[in-house]
Amino acid sequence: xxxxxxxxxxxxxxxxxxxxxxxxxxxxxxxxxxxxxxxxxxxxxxxxxxxxxxxxxxxxxxxxxxxxxxxxxxxxxxxxxxxxxxxxxxxxxxxxxxxxxxxxxxxxxxxxxxxxxxxxxxxxxxxxxxxxxxxxxxxxxxxxxxxxxxxxxxxxxxxxxxxxxxxxxxxxxxxxxxxxxxxxxxxxxxxxxxxxxxxxxxxxxxxxxxxxxxxxxxxxxxxxxxxxxxxxxxxxxxxxxxxxxxxxxxxxxxxxxxxxxxxxxxxxxxxxxxxxxxxxxxxxxxxxxxxxxxxxxxxxxxxxxxxxxxxxxxxxxxxxxxxxxxxxxxxxxxxxxxxxxxxxxxxxxxxxxxxxxxxxxxxxxxxxxxxxxxxxxxxxxxxxxxxxxxxxxxxxxxxxxxxxxxxxxxxxxxxxxxxxxxxxxxxxxxxxxxxxxxxxxxxxxxxxxxxxxxxxxxxxxxxxxxxxxxxxxxxxxxxxxxxxxxxxxxxxxxxxxxxxxxxxxxxxx
Amino acid sequence: xxxxxxxxxxxxxxxxxxxxxxxxxxxxxxxxxxxxxxxxxxxxxxxxxxxxxxxxxxxxxxxxxxxxxxxxxxxxxxxxxxxxxxxxxxxxxxxxxxxxxxxxxxxxxxxxxxxxxxxxxxxxxxxxxxxxxxxxxxxxxxxxxxxxxxxxxxxxxxxxxxxxxxxxxxxxxxxxxxxxxxxxxxxxxxxxxxxxxxxxxxxxxxxxxxxxxxxxxxxxxxxxxxxxxxxxxxxxxxxxxxxxxxxxxxxxxxxxxxxxxxxxxxxxxxxxxxxxxxxxxxxxxxxxxxxxxxxxxxxxxxxxxxxxxx
Numbered sequence: 001x002x003x004x005x006x007x008x009x010x011x012x013x014x015x016x017x018x019x020x021x022x023x024x025x026x027x028x029x030x031x032x033x034x035x036x037x038x039x040x041x042x043x044x045x046x047x048x049x050x051x052x053x054x055x056x057x058x059x060x061x062x063x064x065x066x067x068x069x070x071x072x073x074x075x076x077x078x079x080x081x082x083x084x085x086x087x088x089x090x091x092x093x094x095x096x097x098x099x100x101x102x103x104x105x106x107x108x109x110x111x112x113x114x115x116x117x118x119x120x121x122x123x124x125x126x127x128x129x130x131x132x133x134x135x136x137x138x139x140x141x142x143x144x145x146x147x148x149x150x151x152x153x154x155x156x157x158x159x160x161x162x163x164x165x166x167x168x169x170x171x172x173x174x175x176x177x178x179x180x181x182x183x184x185x186x187x188x189x190x191x192x193x194x195x196x197x198x199x200x201x202x203x204x205x206x207x208x209x210x211x212x213x214x215x216x217x218x219x220x221x222x223x224x225x226x227x228x229x230x231x232x233x234x235x236x237x238x239x240x241x242x243x244x245x246x247x248x249x250x251x252x253x254x255x256x257x258x259x260x261x262x263x264x265x266x267x268x269x270x271x272x273x274x275x276x277x278x279x280x281x282x283x284x285x286x287x288x289x290x291x292x293x294x295x296x297x298x299x300x301x302x303x304x305x306x307x308x309x310x311x312x313x314x315x316x317x318x319x320x321x322x323x324x325x326x327x328x329x330x331x332x333x334x335x336x337x338x339x340x341x342x343x344x345x346x347x348x349x350x351x352x353x354x355x356x357x358x359x360x361x362x363x364x365x366x367x368x369x370x371x372x373x374x375x376x377x378x379x380x381x382x383x384x385x386x387x388x389x390x391x392x393x394x395x396x397x398x399x400x401x402x403x404x405x406x407x408x409x410x411x412x413x414x415x416x417x418x419x420x421x422x423x424x425x426x427x428x429x430x431x432x433x434x435x436x437x438x439x440x441x442x443x444x445x446x447x448x449x450x451x452x453x454x455x456x457x458x459x460x461x462x463x464x465x466x467x468x469x470x471x472x473x474x475x476x477x478x479x480x481x482x483x484x485x486x487x488x489x490x491x492x493x494x495x496x497x498x499x500x501x502x503x504x505x506x507x508x509x
Numbered sequence: 510x511x512x513x514x515x516x517x518x519x520x521x522x523x524x525x526x527x528x529x530x531x532x533x534x535x536x537x538x539x540x541x542x543x544x545x546x547x548x549x550x551x552x553x554x555x556x557x558x559x560x561x562x563x564x565x566x567x568x569x570x571x572x573x574x575x576x577x578x579x580x581x582x583x584x585x586x587x588x589x590x591x592x593x594x595x596x597x598x599x600x601x602x603x604x605x606x607x608x609x610x611x612x613x614x615x616x617x618x619x620x621x622x623x624x625x626x627x628x629x630x631x632x633x634x635x636x637x638x639x640x641x642x643x644x645x646x647x648x649x650x651x652x653x654x655x656x657x658x659x660x661x662x663x664x665x666x667x668x669x670x671x672x673x674x675x676x677x678x679x680x681x682x683x684x685x686x687x688x689x690x691x692x693x694x695x696x697x698x699x700x701x702x703x704x705x706x707x708x709x710x711x712x713x714x715x716x717x718x719x720x721x722x723x724x725x726x727x728x729x730x731x732x733x734x735x736x737x738x739x740x741x742x743x744x745x746x747x748x749x750x751x752x753x754x755x756x757x758x759x760x761x762x763x764x765x766x767x768x769x770x771x772x773x774x775x776x777x778x779x780x781x782x783x784x785x786x787x788x789x790x791x792x793x794x795x796x797x798x799x800x801x802x803x804x805x806x807x808x809x810x811x812x813x814x815x816x817x818x819x
Contacts, residue, residue: 003538332529381630384637434639439701492530499514502785504724505792506515507522 007490011483018479025474038117040283041218043256045110047266049274051100056270061259062094063112063216064125068253072308073113073469080106092126092211092260100271108266113283116218118253126260137205140185145205155208155234159241159248162202166195166243193228193263195243200230209233213240214265215257216280224278226258226265303472315468316352321481322467323348323458328488330454335495338451339431346424347451348458362402363425369398370429378433392426524794526785531761535677535799539760540781547757548779551650552596554757561756563749564775566592567653578632582625590654593631595640597647601696603640605631606654606668618654619667619695655775658768660741663733664688668695672708672740672766672774674750675783675795679760681747681813682798684708685790686715686740691730704728705790706735711817713743719790741772747813749774793819 043063051058058081063071076083076096084097100106148165150157170190177184177191181201184190190198196212203210210232217227229242229251240251247255258265266276299305303314323345330336330344338344351359373394377387428451436444461467471477494502520527526535547553558565569591570584585591594604605628606618614624623631632649634640641647657669664670668689675683685705689695692702699705704725706715718725718735727734740746750764753776763783766774788794797819805812 335528381626383633384639490533492527492533494517494520494525494527495529498525498527499517499520501722502520502523502525502789503513503515504722505523505525505788505794506512506519508519509522 004490007486011486014479014486015483018476018481018483021476021479022474025476037119038115039218039254041114041116041254042281042283043112043114043216043218043224044279044281045108045112045265046277047108047110047274048105048276049107049266049268049271050105051103052270052272053103054100056100056103056268058098058100058106058108058266058268058271058274060096060098060108060110061214061262061265062096062110063114064094064257065122066124066253066255066257067121068118069114069116069218069256070122070308071112072115072304073311074111074308076108076110078108081108093258093262094125095259114218114256116253138182138201140182141201141205144185145202148202158206159203159208159232159234159239162199162206163241163243163248166199166202167246170195170198170243172244192225192244196228196230196241199232199241199243203230203232211261212263213257214259214263215255216278217245217252218254218256218280218282220282221280224280226263226278228263229255231260303475311469311472315465315472316349316462318471318475318478319462319464319468320345320349321478322461325481325485325488326458326461327454328485330457332488332491333493333495335497336450336454337447338454339428339435339447340424340451343424343428344451344454345458347455348462350424351455351459352462361406362399365402366395366398366425367429370395370425371433374429374433388426388430391429395426395429520794524796524798525788526795526799528785531782531785535761536782539678540762541758544758545781548759548762548781550596551594551598551778552648554776554779555650557756558753558776561752563753564773566655566775566777568650569653570651571596572632572636572649572651575633575636578629578636581629581632585651588653590656592650592652592654593628593635594650594652595635595647596650597641597645598635599640601698601701603631603635604696606695608654655767656770658741658770658772660738660768661688663731664728664735664738666691666695666728666730668693668697669767671697671777672746672768673763673783673787674746674766675761675763675787676750676754677761677799677802679751679754680802680816681710681750682802682816683787683791683795684710685787686738688728688735690720690728699784699786704735705786706738707787707791708740708743709817710747711814713740713746714738715740717790717792719786722789724792741768742774746774749776753779 045060047058047060049058062074065071078098080101081098082101084099098108144165145162148158148161150161170184170188172195173189173191175191177187177189177194179191179194179197181197184194184198200210200212210230213229213231214226215229216224227242227244229240229244229247231238231240233239239249240255241248242251242255264274265278266274268274303318304311306314324342327338327342327344331338331341347363351363353359370391374391377390382390428448432444432448435447547557552571555565555568557563569588570581572578572581572584589609590607592604592606595602598604605623607615607623608618609616611622614622615628616622635647635649638645638647655669657665661670665688670686670688672686673684674681685707687697687699688704688706689697690702690704694701697703699719699721702721704718704720706718708715715738716736718727720729726736746766749766753764754762757779759779759781761781761783763780765777765780767777768774785795798816801816801819802812
């Protein structure tokens with residue numbers, strides 16, 4: 001069989017493999033999802049507030065993972081605010097901290113996609129460790145507790161009594177009822193969330209570690225309100241109680257905790273008029289989430305199982321082949337010449353890491369200074385490798401000060417944004433310079449612009465989040481990518497640029 | 510009005526060979542990678558030619574190590590004219606032509622004065638691979654300067670023209686002469702502004718001319734007519750090219766010759782990926798010729814005549 005036919009067959013087989021693999025995986029996912037009663041939810045935060053001055057801080061509590069629910073994607077928009085690199089409380093909660101870049105009205109919107117899977121046993125956030133019980137107990141609380149003496153005295157019996165007292169003896173009033181525990185116990189009437197407060201106070205009075213939890217019960221709701229429930233530590237673990245809904249010990253999987261030891265989900269210093277709005281919606285079944293309760297080696301084929309923080313990087317990595325595909329198309333089918341084969345892809349990758357404006361800015365500054373230093377070095381007549389190293393050093397220095405400058409002007413620089421383009425830029429500068437000397441500035445400039453053009457196309461592909469997440473869910477699609485690359489590799493037709501270059505040879509029929 | 514592009518069908522009708530097809534159908538199957546060093550390293554090409562009695566410019570010195578650069582002055586002491594070139598260079602990069610001495614320094618063919626320091630720097634740049642194909646370490650060749658044949662006095666400005674013959678399966682397929690211009694700064698590279706003029710394979714006579722993609726009939730610098738020049742020793746060029754193709758073992762190559770003052774064709778280098786611009790010079794594609802060679806079982810004298818008539 002000749003190479004052409006073999007290539008066609010290999011491409012066909014790979015494409016079939018990729019498509020059928022993805023279909024099979026989708027089918028498996030669907031089956032597992034249906035069998036397990038999984039569901040997906042999206043919780044949206046809209047936080048409006050006024051910063052009194054520049055540097056005012058706002059804290060935000062993000063939904064926490066439990067054994068049966070976890071956040072698999074989150075997006076936070078914070079115009080005019082700088083997120084802190086290391087937020088304060090990460091032990092029990094996932095708190096983010098933002099510093100206002102200016103005074104005035106500001107808004108943060110955040111969106112969390114949560115996967116609920118009743119049969120899972122994921123690692124829960126902040127379930128280990130206990131908080132200390134409070135020491136000063138109000139008289140009315142102590143008096144109430146005296147009437148709730150279990151027999152025999154065990155923590156679980158004690159909590160059971162407290163729980164039934166809270167759920168049965170207290171009546172539910174409107175939101176206007178006072179929320180402090182003493183008043184509630186005196187009037188036997190609570191506002192929403194009051195029962196959980198009483199339960200925590202009574203449990204702490206009984207010397208059991210207990211804490212109030214603010215969170216969401218996942219139900220489609222345009223204006224959702226956070227609910228309060230309680231966690232009491234006994235029998236070696238935190239047990240959850242919701243006296244309002246009557247859940248003791250274990251909560252339904254749709255109860256997603258957000259903040260422990262606190263009731264506000266957004267709070268801060270130097271801010272006023274903090275107004276929060278929440279909405280919850282159920283998402284249609286996506287391809288991306290597969291839950292497996294049991295651990296098998298096959299799990300390694302499911303990339304979506306990786307922690308949320310890894311998702312972004314993973315999907316970016318999985319997009320790189322598409323960037324290479326774009327470059328191949330441009331070089332083989334269109335016929336554009338660029339500096340280096342994969343320079344455009346790598347450039348685009350670094351633009352994705354930073355936002356493209358930062359990337360382009362850094363790129364331009366480095367290129368100008370790099371070329372200037374290269375021009376100067378030309379007079380010194382250095383050997384190739386030391387010369388490249390000098391340019392690299394100049395580029396490193398430029399980048400360091402670029403980061404500093406960006407930080408000064410609050411452009412949220414990320415150091416990793418500039419790690420990648422370092423060497424690429426250095427090599428590009430050298431290539432550009434040689435090209436300029438050999439073929440003249442117009443040719444070099446044209447080739448440089450073409451490199452940038454292809455990089456922009458790669459950038460558009462690389463920042464295609466939807467596709468990235470899709471590839472994370474179905475990495476076997478890259479078999480199809482390879483198939484397409486093989487077909488491009490066997491393309492013997494004219495390049496688009498040749499249609500122009502050889503136009504004089506055209507023969508009319 | 511003339512269109513700025515041609516449809517693929519129109520180019521196919523002209524038998525134009527595109528770069529993808531050249532790579533996939535000619536270079537990949539006929540030029541085994543392992544033989545590439547024979548043409549990529551000009552020293553190896555030269556040695557092969559010398560072994561088989563094909564004339565090449567006389568090698569004056571080979572500089573292999575940075576340490577040898579110190580001895581450069583002694584090496585060229587006996588020569589006023591010479592050429593420095595990287596062994597693995599491409600597209601004429603890194604080549605310096607020295608036409609004489611000027612005080613303590615040298616004069617290039619384009620009347621630039623170079624000091625010893627300039628040459629040393631250039632040599633060490635060559636050795637560290639600045640001009641080599643993959644950027645790997647390289648050798649510098651110092652060789653005899655070929656003085657151009659008087660035929661080209663009014664056709665080549667600032668440099669030496671070269672004659673390229675493309676051979677497929679050892680059969681000369683197409684040929685052209687490349688003429689340097691002011692714009693190409695004495696180099697015979699088409700994309701840098703040199704002129705290409707087609708050569709009739711059977712007669713060795715030039716016809717047509719192309720400058721940066723445009724058809725021309727006169728040399729833009731001298732005004733001399735391009736067509737109708739008979740290349741001296743044309744049969745010798747063809748037989749040398751055939752011989753070289755045979756000992757290189759490559760199925761699709763371009764061989765570059767220069768004619769020295771006495772009319773002797775000297776091989777400069779061979780190329781395993783010869784460019785496609787030769788088709789523009791001929792205003793005809795390579796494909797029909799390639800197909801004819803494939804159909805012909807045994808090459809014969811009249812094959813070249815038939816190729817030339819295509």
